[in-house]
Amino acid sequence: MSARITPFDYEGQPVRFNAEGWLHATEIAERFGKLPNEWLRLPDTVAYLEAMERTCGKIPYVKTSRARADRGGGTWLHPKLAVAFARWLSPDFAVWCDLKIDALLRGDGKPWASARREAAIGYRGMCNALAFHHEARGKTPQRHHFINEARLINEVITGAFAGRDRDLLSAAELEIVTLVELRDTALMGTDMTYAERKASLLQYMLGLQGKRLAGGKAA
Structure with a gap:
């Protein structure tokens, strides 16, 4: 990811977004003992992505980087997917994530x-x-x-x-x-x-x- 990465603290652990609100999914999923690909393969996720493309257009909603993890490597999710993904991890984390993305997109960063x-x-x-x-x-x-x-x-x-x-x-x-x-x-x-x-x-x-x-x- 080329955009500047902004770290936030969630229960004592950093959660990284870029300036456009994309979530570093690999990093946070690991803390919940899960993998982003597990969520991306779910039938509900596939249907959701198809609906997003019909409504918002076919743009990249998932990006991956082979850089080192500490330099932003891993899977990143578009803000329109980030909360749905976070809900799969934890309802409390999903609410927190929604608020942080909203703040970033409003320029509160x-x-x-x-x-x-x-x-x-x-x-x-x-x-x-x-x-x-x-x-x-x-x-x-x-x-x-x-x-x-x-x-x-x-x-x-x-x-x-x-x-x-x-x-x-x-x-x-x-x-x-x-x-x-x-x-x-x-x-x-x-x-x-x-x-x-x-x-x-x-x-x-x-x-x-x-x-x-x-x-x-x-x-």
């Missing part, structure tokens, strides 16, 4: 775009601070310094010193990334060492998690 921009700005600010941090010590910042700093942010948040595809993060996850980046930028200004910054960021992240569990707003 803008908060994600804003969160993504803020995270990008936070990253640039952190990189600028890191470059200044090295230059002030007579060193030339290298590409791996910026990569490792981004991985440090990810390690503080997820526990894994590795890259993350930010286009697959939810708005709430992006907000956390931005807050930790801003804190890291501020800590560099205090002349802390890498180890000191990491310890401080871990403590900061614990505070953010505590606020989220208590229902408070991260600040």
Whole structure:
């Protein structure tokens, strides 16, 4: 799928749609112990698809991609099929899915775009601070310094010193990334060492998690 993918959270698990409301069926069906092809082969589904084509025209309602799963690979369903498919998985999930698709088609997904921009700005600010941090010590910042700093942010948040595809993060996850980046930028200004910054960021992240569990707003 070429359109930007927007992740939402359903009972603690990400559910991915693209900007046009298509549902990543392979990913969500797996969590219910099912496969999209099982639903697509059902007589009722075949009849429904035929009715859709008679009413709305013969357009692709099912798309597949051979890309890696984390890059959008798998089976995607048109929003006109997504809710019927979700109903087969779970009535509660079908209602949730209907609301999310409606929000996407109305353009209510803008908060994600804003969160993504803020995270990008936070990253640039952190990189600028890191470059200044090295230059002030007579060193030339290298590409791996910026990569490792981004991985440090990810390690503080997820526990894994590795890259993350930010286009697959939810708005709430992006907000956390931005807050930790801003804190890291501020800590560099205090002349802390890498180890000191990491310890401080871990403590900061614990505070953010505590606020989220208590229902408070991260600040």
